[in-house]
Amino acid sequence: MQTHEIRERFIQHFVSAGHTEVPSAPLILDDPTLLFVNAGMVPFKPYFLGQQNPPFANGTATSIQKCVRTLDIEEVGITTRHNTFFQMAGNFSFGQYFKQGAIEHAWGLLTGSVESGGYGLDPERLWVTVYLDDDEAANIWRDVIGIPEQRIQRLGMADNYWSMGIPGPCGPCSEIYYDRGPAYGVEGGPIADDTRYMEIWNLVFMENERGEGTGKDNFEILGPLPKKNIDTGLGIERVACILQGVDNVYETDLLRPVIDAAISLTGATYGANHADDVRFRVIADHSRTGMMLMLDGVTPGNEGRGYILRRLLRRIIRSARLLGANGATMEVFMNTIMDTMTPSYPEIADARERIIRTAVAEERAFLRTLESGTHLFTQVAQEAKAAGQSTLAGEKAFTLHDTYGFPIDLTLEMASEQGLEVDREGFEALMAEQRARAKADNKAKKTGGADVSVYRQFVDEHPTHFTGYTQLADEAQVLGLVAGGQLLHTAEEGDEVEVILDTTPMYAEGGGQLGDRGTITVGDTLLTVEDVQKVGKKLWIHRATVTRGAIEVGQQAIATVDPTWRHQARQAHSATHLIHGALREILGPTAVQAGSMNKPGYLRFDFNYTDPLTPEQLARIEALTNEVVDADYQVNTFETSLAEAKAMGAMALFGENYGDVVRVVEIAGDFSRELCGGTHVGHASQIGPVTLLGESSVGSGVRRIEAYSGLDSMGYLSNQRHLAAHTATLLKTPTDELPDRVAQLSEKLRAAEKQLAQLRKQQLQQQAGAFVDTAITVGDVAVVTELLDGVSGGDLRQIATDIKARFGSRAAVIALGADENGKAPFIVACTPAAVDKDIKAGDLVKEMSRFVDGRGGGKADMAQGSGTRAAGFNDAFAAVRTAVAAH
Incomplete structure (x- = not known):
């Protein structure tokens, strides 16, 4: 059963039972306690707390919520059931049904027949856990549902008492487990082996509010909630793992295609060794999480959510490199995961280009960082080991970060792989020094790069008196002149100088408002002020050019603000x-x-x-x-x-x-x-x-x-009015009818484009037949190599697929390229008979990439890429023919 069907069955089960379907909230909500939505109940928290009345008929709801948990990123791939992004299916009751209702709803869906809309799980393989003293829940499972006493186990607060980890709703819970069989571990239920017995559903009986505290069991229960509520969470990925008969969540229909893409791009083998398997899983998991974060508006950055995204993308890139990838991979990974996720999240289609652009840009930047930083890390790690040291010096970690842009978390990860620790205290001390220097540098930029000490005497002894709230001109004495970080006595015509006055009406940049523009006059001498900045919050620095005459320290001047400015x-x-x-x-x-x-x-x-x-x-x-x-x-x-x-x-x-x-x-x-x-x-x-x-x-x-x-x-x-009037004139339409007229023209344009697309399709089909007839034979393999004029990258796949189909059972390789506005898209398709000869499209695409300055990848039967040098296609096609001849 595909994941999208699992989702649909869940929703339909609860909608049929009277629940209101609620769309997933974005991963980012206005909740200061959360970086990302990390549980299905988060969007419903105000209703559980009694802060708002739930707007749902019958007081019940159901949803499949996007969730991200990143506290244990390093565990991804090591365990076979942990995802940073996951889909939490839940049903919620706000003061309506409670324990028995939640248990009966869950049991009905899990064990109901596939024909009736259920998941069809064998009830004999289901175990449950309840909170230590929750006799009510235990009795319902035993007496109402009919689960034998020996398959009902009791666990303590750390396991069977749920909260978000922060102050908010909480309560005892009951978890449902699926016995995967002896091949996965020992007998004895979830208490004995929670790998063999996989948790699939958590039923939270939310009736209390928790206070501050740490951990899963070290917090105060403040008291009961206004109403008893139900919050459940079924892990879509875990159910898919069971229903699809795969060993772990990384091999389900949503993530396995990314692993397959990584195999094609890297040449590594999945299942050969644990270390590589972890890297494959990291790529699959992080590709999906990163894509979903970008879908919801997160962009790579150095703080908060942006840093989490950047870290995920960098782990993908590094894992691919460790598996053997030599070039860029992000575009392939992102396209693959978007293909698998779009049926559940149609909005991905509109964001595809933005997501790929963001991910590819991050990859390009980090590949440069990896090339220089990895070399240095290897060197310093070897030096530490040679010296018999088990710790990498904080100074070395800081150099990696400061000089090479190597993030500390990556240094920590790579050091761990080498059996080394990192001196975090030393690193943090150097980082603190760097931040202090950055603040000083920022001040220097605001004062023309001059040494701030030049202004110290003025800050301490002659802070500027600002009169600009009430005046636009004022008398002032010239206290100092600065240029190039040096104090001057005079400045002459043409000189750029910073002028220090005892009094000024000119506003210095601050609070988002730019500094004033104006003039400083001393008799016939004129200085044009282009900017005003502050030093030490007390001293105004007037950046000016002497446009006429000369100025000296000690002179009396008139400072005037440009009134229009x-x-x-x-x-x-x-x-x-x-x-x-x-x-x-x-x-x-x-x-x-x-x-x-x-x-x-x-x-x-x-x-x-x-x-x-x-x-x-x-x-x-x-x-x-x-x-x-x-x-x-x-x-x-x-x-x-x-x-x-x-x-x-x-x-x-x-x-x-x-x-x-x-x-x-x-x-x-x-x-x-x-x-x-x-x-x-x-x-x-x-x-x-x-x-x-x-x-x-x-x-x-x-x-x-x-x-x-x-x-x-x-x-x-x-200007907008004139543009509208001009457009109305061109379209011979009254201005107030422009929207309707533009809509009509857009509709006609779409119809024309559709007709052109149909004609284009017919033309491509005709070309496909001609290329089959003119194919050359290399050994016993038919080879088509063609550079197409006026064909887009999207059309290449269609025509390659058509040509491939026309060869039927023959062994054939089709390599096509196009010159598309400076880009050089290309594609290779292999018939099944060619693949049987160990001719792989993914290998041939990599071979072509070298000649067109591009990159690409794909599967054995179809792979594609894009380059920037269409002039190299003749050599690329020759390389394809040579490669085919070698088989």
């Missing part, structure tokens, strides 16, 4: 606050700021949120923002204590440290109240119209909105 910058900054307020109003309080940048007329705002915003949500955010603008609320700014500001609910700026006294900017009362040192308009109407340009993902769990404000917003809207 400041006005438009204030508009954008105030608009940023309003958009933040609108986001929280519409998306909820979890949509908090994660960074921003605003400059005259433009802003971008990053915020913590997992899902893309819908067009309707964006429209509401824009409308609400402009409603506040139109209401013309006064913008209030005032200083208060940090404690008082927090008590008022003022939002703190992302990544900012505050003193005891803070500045609060308030627009429309509770709608927007933030700690902010930036410049703002006096009234909301001065912002002008705000136009959202759209939103996008900028990292794991972080979204970005971009917008125009003021005149830039009006200019953008005017």
